[in-house]
Amino acid sequence: MASQSAPGFIHRTYSPRLPSAAALLPYLEEIDRNRWYTNFGPLSRRFEARLAAHYGLEAERVTAVANCTLGLILVLDSYELPQGSLCALPSWTFVATAAAVRQAGLVPWFLDVDSQTWQLTPEIVEAALPAAPGAVGAVLTVAAFGDQVDASAWAAFRRRHDLPVITDAAAAFDTVTPASAPAVVSLHATKPLGIGEGGFVISETAAQGEAIRRRSNFGFDQHHAAAWRGSNAKLSEYGAAVGLAALDAWPQTRRAFLRLGENFRQALAAGPGGFELAPPFRRSAVSSTCNLLLAHPRAQQVIAQLHRGGIEARQWWGGGCHAQPVYADEPRQPLPVTEDLARRTLALPYHPELSPAAMAEIAGALHHAVAQPAG
Structure with a gap:
């Protein structure tokens, strides 16, 4: 930056160039009228609905978050994997990918990437699995510098091995392919669609989307009891205002x-x-x-x-x-x-x-x- x-x-x-003050003003005035600043406010939910429509998804499958790293942690947490199990991921990625694995209580297991795509592939993971130094709980692949991930190949891998596959699609707003596996997109100022700090999770089902939403709010259930391990990962109404203006443009x-x-x-x-x-x-x-x-x-x-x-x-x-x-x-x-x-x-x-x-x-x-x- x-x-x-x-x-x-x-x-x-x-x-970076984010939406101008003039473009933000109508949304900021709406926040003033609503006096609702965070905790899944109307602008945040509208932003999620517009993102879902952009990808042709039901709104419940998209959850806006404070940043992409937190989104990855929430997705990993949603599978309730045994703490200390391995998460296979490429070493060729930004450190945030590995940080998310660590903070989800898993152990990063670094694998190589394909020389033509710069990405982790199902074939690379399958070749490495017999040598895994422990139980493998998940695979975290990366859309290298915004490239498209082969979603069908990873879906077939998942069927063969019954392992969750998550895509770090940080820079892939324009190329991410919503599929049967979740993906997390960054809205950092350096990304194609930027809001400063932020991100969103594309869940594989509406039920997973609801689980991630609850985990983003301290793991509270409908009775305001912390039923799951969670964090404060919500996107504020001000972040959503920038997001809506960015989508307009x-x-x-x-x-x-x-x-x-x-x-x-x-x-x-x-x-x-x-x-x-x-x-x-x-x-x-x-x-x-x-x-x-x-x-x-x-x-x-x-x-x-x-x-x-x-x-x-x-x-x-x-x-x-x-x-x-x-x-x-x-x-x-x-x-x-x-x-x-x-x-x-x-x-x-x-x-x-x-x-x-x-x-x-x-x-x-x-x-x-x-x-x-x-x-």
């Missing part, structure tokens, strides 16, 4: 991202190469990040060179979760693809406010940096 960018960059990795927002993607692909193609577009960026109609795969394992060198030219590049997922100190001792399978991606990937500045001239400047700097000899 812009607030996290180091000073001096001409082009920042991301420049979504057709224009989506068109802006589509134009950005097409223009940026053309700018990057006008050079000698040395890299390719990441699979999620090639396939996703709307992406809020532009990741590249370098031909050679020197991402940090290229990033340093771009920084010297005032261009903020970064590695969104670093070396993978297993490389983070807090997760270094968690069980894992061999991770050759993840470790290769960690050495070869980087993200460029990417947001709808970039002008064609800025895109050409960024692409030119990238081509120059990639052409430098390895240091």
Whole structure:
């Protein structure tokens, strides 16, 4: 985000733009009239209904939450898995995925990803299951950088193994496929549909949606007794107001991202190469990040060179979760693809406010940096 960018960059990795004050005003005035600020207020329920309609679902299957991480925890909790059981997940993901597993009382078990999709696949999990260092309670797959997950393949996996499969669809607002397994979407400011902080859960059934809603309110049942382990994960009416205004503008927002993607692909193609577009960026109609795969394992060198030219590049997922100190001792399978991606990937500045001239400047700097000899 812009607030996290180091000073001096001409082009920042991301420049969020949420709905304007004018767009928010009618919703804020409604909150003033209602004097209902949280606890499943009318704006929050309307926001959920509109999200459900967007995906062609019954409203009860969508639950708005304070952020995507809490949504993942609630979904994992809804299966009431034995505490301490393993949750298989890719190491190639943002640390929030692993944090949710830990906070749900499960043990992250890090697996590798497919080199073509950058995603955990049913085949990878099935090959690893015989070597699992304990009982496996669930699988948490990730829609890498907003790419689409193969929902039918995971549904077949679930039938074969009777294991819950949850999708961390944080960046996949435009590509998530509601299916028989739950998915959690982020509404963070850096995502295609952003409200600042927030998210929503797409449940597999209305009954699971109700269970997640109750868990998001301290686990209270209809008698206000804490019947389940819960948390305070509700989205406030103010968050819902931003969400409703963001949905109002979504057709224009989506068109802006589509134009950005097409223009940026053309700018990057006008050079000698040395890299390719990441699979999620090639396939996703709307992406809020532009990741590249370098031909050679020197991402940090290229990033340093771009920084010297005032261009903020970064590695969104670093070396993978297993490389983070807090997760270094968690069980894992061999991770050759993840470790290769960690050495070869980087993200460029990417947001709808970039002008064609800025895109050409960024692409030119990238081509120059990639052409430098390895240091």
